[in-house]
Amino acid sequence: MTATTATTPIVEMRNIKKSFGAVQALRGVDLTLMHNEVLGLVGDNAAGKSTLMKVLSGAYIPDEGEIYLEGKRVHITGPDDARRLGIEMVYQDFMLANNLDVAANIFLGREVVRWALGPIRVMDKRAMEIQSQQLLRRLNINVSSVRLKVEHLSGGQRQAVAIGRATAFNAKVIIMDEPTAALSVSAIGQVLDLIRELKAQGASIIIISHRLEDIHEVGDRVVVLRHGRKVADYPVTGDVQSFRERVVSYMVGARDDFSKVVAEED
Amino acid sequence: MQERAAGAGKSAPSAQITRERPAWRRSINVQELGILVIFLLWVIFLSLATDTFLTTRNVFNMLRAFSWIAIAAFGQCMVILTAGIDLSVGSNMALSGLAAAMLAVNNVPVPLAVLGGLVTGGLIGLINGLLVTRLRLPPFIATLGMLSIARGVTYGVTGGWPVRQLPPEFNQIGQLDIMVGSWPVPLPVIVMLVLAALVSLFLSRTVTGRHIYAVGGNEEAARVSGIKTQSVKLFVYVSCGVLAAIGGILMTARLGVAAPTAAEGYELDIIAAAVIGGVSLFGGEGTILGVLIGAALMQTIRTGLNLLGFPTYWQPAAIGAVILLAVTFDQWRKRRSRSVR
Ligand SMILES: Nc1ncnc2c1ncn2[C@@H]1O[C@H](COP(=O)(O)OP(=O)(O)OP(=O)(O)O)[C@@H](O)[C@H]1O
Ligand SMILES: [Mg+2]
Numbered sequence: 319m320t321a322t323t324a325t326t327p328i329v330e331m332r333n334i335k336k337s338f339g340a341v342q343a344l345r346g347v348d349l350t351l352m353h354n355e356v357l358g359l360v361g362d363n364a365a366g367k368s369t370l371m372k373v374l375s376g377a378y379i380p381d382e383g384e385i386y387l388e389g390k391r392v393h394i395t396g397p398d399d400a401r402r403l404g405i406e407m408v409y410q411d412f413m414l415a416n417n418l419d420v421a422a423n424i425f426l427g428r429e430v431v432r433w434a435l436g437p438i439r440v441m442d443k444r445a446m447e448i449q450s451q452q453l454l455r456r457l458n459i460n461v462s463s464v465r466l467k468v469e470h471l472s473g474g475q476r477q478a479v480a481i482g483r484a485t486a487f488n489a490k491v492i493i494m495d496e497p498t499a500a501l502s503v504s505a506i507g508q509v510l511d512l513i514r515e516l517k518a519q520g521a522s523i524i525i526i527s528h529r530l531e532d533i534h535e536v537g538d539r540v541v542v543l544r545h546g547r548k549v550a551d552y553p554v555t556g557d558v559q560s561f562r563e564r565v566v567s568y569m570v571g572a573r574d575d576f577s578k579v580v581a582e583e584d
Numbered sequence: 585m586q587e588r589a590a591g592a593g594k595s596a597p598s599a600q601i602t603r604e605r606p607a608w609r610r611s612i613n614v615q616e617l618g619i620l621v622i623f624l625l626w627v628i629f630l631s632l633a634t635d636t637f638l639t640t641r642n643v644f645n646m647l648r649a650f651s652w653i654a655i656a657a658f659g660q661c662m663v664i665l666t667a668g669i670d671l672s673v674g675s676n677m678a679l680s681g682l683a684a685a686m687l688a689v690n691n692v693p694v695p696l697a698v699l700g701g702l703v704t705g706g707l708i709g710l711i712n713g714l715l716v717t718r719l720r721l722p723p724f725i726a727t728l729g730m731l732s733i734a735r736g737v738t739y740g741v742t743g744g745w746p747v748r749q750l751p752p753e754f755n756q757i758g759q760l761d762i763m764v765g766s767w768p769v770p771l772p773v774i775v776m777l778v779l780a781a782l783v784s785l786f787l788s789r790t791v792t793g794r795h796i797y798a799v800g801g802n803e804e805a806a807r808v809s810g811i812k813t814q815s816v817k818l819f820v821y822v823s824c825g826v827l828a829a830i831g832g833i834l835m836t837a838r839l840g841v842a843a844p845t846a847a848e849g850y851e852l853d854i855i856a857a858a859v860i861g862g863v864s865l866f867g868g869e870g871t872i873l874g875v876l877i878g879a880a881l882m883q884t885i886r887t888g889l890n891l892l893g894f895p896t897y898w899q900p901a902a903i904g905a906v907i908l909l910a911v912t913f914d915q916w917r918k919r920r921s922r923s924v925r
Contacts, residue, residue, distance in 0.1 A: 375808065376808075377807075377808045397807060397809065398810030398811075398812075407808070409808065413802070413805040413808050413809070414802065414805055415797070415798045415801035415802045415805050415868070416801055416802060416868075417797060417800070417801035417802075417868035418794070418797060418798060418801055422794060422798075426794075426798055426805070426806070426809040426811070427806075427809030427810040427811050428810070429791045429794060431791065438786070438790055438792075440789050440790055440791075441789060441790065441791055441794065443789075
C-alpha cells in the first residue's frame with residue numbers, strides 16, 4: 319500500500335508499545351504519514367488513538383518502538399523535542415491554562431522574548447497579542463479579546479484556541495485529537511476548511527475523529543485501531559455510506575487486515 | 585468559531601484588543617481591590633478610634649515589623665502560584681538569620697555573613713525543591729519535615745541559647761533609617777519595596793514568571809507545551825528560600841539577637857498574608873501587589889488590636905478568624921468564577 323511508494327514518509331512509527339500498569343494501550347503499532355497527507359485515525363473508545371498520538375507529540379514515552387522523521391530515527395523524550403522537530407498536537411482535552419489569557423496560551427512554551435539577560439527573559443507581550451489577534455482573525459475564530467482569560471471562554475472557543483495554537487507556528491506535522499468534538503455544525507465546517515488550507519500550505523496532518531463523515535471528507539487515508547492494534551490501513555475512496563460501513567466493520571472487529579492468524583497481505 | 589453572523593464569510597475580524605479597561609484598572613483584580621478597600625477602611629477606623637495609630641513613629645514601626653513577613657510572603661506567593669506550599673519559611677528565617685549572625689559574631693565581614701545567611705536559605709529551598717520534584721513528595725509534607733529539621737538545627741547549633749552581641753555593623757542592616765525627604769524610612773522597608781517591585785516585574789514580565797503561573801493553572805498543559813515544569817518548581821522553592829533568608833536576616837539584625845525561637849509560627853502569618861492578598865491556594869492566581877496589601881492588613885490588624893486594647897491572649901484567635909474569612913472568600917470567589925463561565 320502507501321508504505322511501498324517511492325517517497326519516504328514524513329513520519330514513521332514502528333512497533334510502538336505502551337502500557338499503563340496492567341492496561342496494554344498499544345500492542346505494537348506501525349503508523350506512517352506521508353508528506354502533505356491527511357490521515358484519519360479512528361477506532362472505538364479506548365482503542366489507543368490518543369495514546370499513540372501522545373507518543374508522537376512527546377507527551378508519553380513509549381515502552382518500545384521507534385520513530386522516524388523523514389527517514390531519520392528520532393528520540394522524542396518530551397513535548398519540547400517534538401515541538402522542535404515541527405510536530406504540534408491539539409489535545410482531546412485542549413490542554414490550556416485556564417488562568418492565562420488567550421494570547422498567553424497560544425504562545426505558551428515559546429514566548430516572544432524582547433530582551434534577555436541570562437536566565438531573565440523579558441517577554442514582548444504586545445507582539446504576542448498582535449500576532450495572536452492576527453492568527454485568530456485568519457482562522458475566523460470569534461474571541462472578543464486575546465486578553466480574555468481562557469476560563470471565561472466557551473467550550474467551542476477553547477477548542478478553537480487550542481487549534482489555533484497548534485497551527486500557528488508552521489508545524490510540519492499537525493495532530494488533531496477530536497478537534498471538532500465541542501463544535502457546532504458550522505464551526506466543524508470551518509475546522510475542515512482549515513485542515514484543507516493547512517494541507518494546501520504543505521502540512522501533513524493526522525486527525526482523530528469519531529465523525530467518520532469528516533474523515534471521509536478531508537482524509538486521504540484511514541487507519542483503524544482496535545484494542546491497541548492496527549486493524550486497517552487504506553486510502554479513503556468511494557461514497558460516504560460504503561466508507562462508513564467498511565470502517566465500522568474494522569472498528570467492531572468484524573474485519574482485520576493485520577491479524578497474525580489470518581495473514582491477509584495486500 | 586462560535587455563532588458567526590450569517591454570511592459573514594471571511595470578513596468581520598472579531599478578535600480585538602482595543603475596547604479594554606485602562607491599564608491601571610486591569611493590573612488590579614477583584615480580590616486585591618476588595619482587600620485594599622477593607623485595609624483602607626480599617627486604617628481610617630483606627631486613625632479615628634485611636635490617637636496613636638497615625639503617628640509617623642507607629643507607622644514606621646509597623647512597616648518595619650511587617651517588612652520581614654512581606655518579603656518572605658513574596659517567596660511564598662511564588663510557591664503557592666505553582667499550587668505548592670512552603671511551611672518551612674519561619675524556621676528558614678530563624679536558621680538563615682542565625683547563620684548570618686554566627687558568622688558576623690565570629691568576625692566574618694558583614695557582607696559575607698549576609699551571603700552566608702542567604703546561601704543557607706537557598707539551600708533549605710533547594711532541598712525542599714528536590715524533595716518535591718525528585719522524590720515527588722507532596723509539598724505540604726516535604727516542607728513540614730523541613731520546618732522541623734531547620735528549627736531543630738537552630739536549637740542544636742545554639743544549644744537553645746540565643747546568639748547575642750552581634751556587631752553593630754550587622755545590626756545596622758535592620759536598624760538603619762534612610763532619610764527619604766523628611767521621613768526616616770527604615771532600611772528593611774526599602775528592601776521590601778525594592779523586592780516587591782523586582783519580584784512583581786519578574787512574575788508579570790518574564791518567561792519564567794509566566795511559566796510559574798502556567799504550572800499552577802494546568803501543570804499537564806504546561807508540560808505538553810514544552811515547559812520544564814520540574815525546573816520551574818525547583819526554581820520557586822529556591823527563590824522562596826532565599827527571600828525567607830532575606831527576611832530572616834533583616835529580622836535578626838533588627839532585634840540584634842539570633843534566638844533559636846525566632847519567627848516561630850511565622851509560616852502561618854506569611855501564608856495568611858499571601859492568601860488574604862488574593863493568592864489562590866489552588867495555584868495560578870495572585871500578585872505581589874496583593875501580597876503586599878495582605879501583609880499590611882495582617883500587620884495593621886495586629887497593631888490595631890493592641891491599640892484598641894484587645895486582650896493580648898485573645899489576639900491569635902482573632903487573627904485566625906481573619907485568615908479563615910479570607911480563605912473562605914477565596915474559595916467562594918473561585919467557585920463563582922467557575923460557574924459564570
Ligand atoms: N495516562 C494514562 N494512565 C492510565 N491509563 C491510560 C492513560 N492514558 C490512556 N490510558 C488507557 O489506555 C487505553 C487507551 O486510551 P486512549 O486514550 O489512547 O484511547 P482513545 O482511542 O483515544 O479513546 P477515545 O476515543 O475515548 O478518546 C485506555 O484503556 C485508557 O484507559
Ligand atoms: Mg482519545
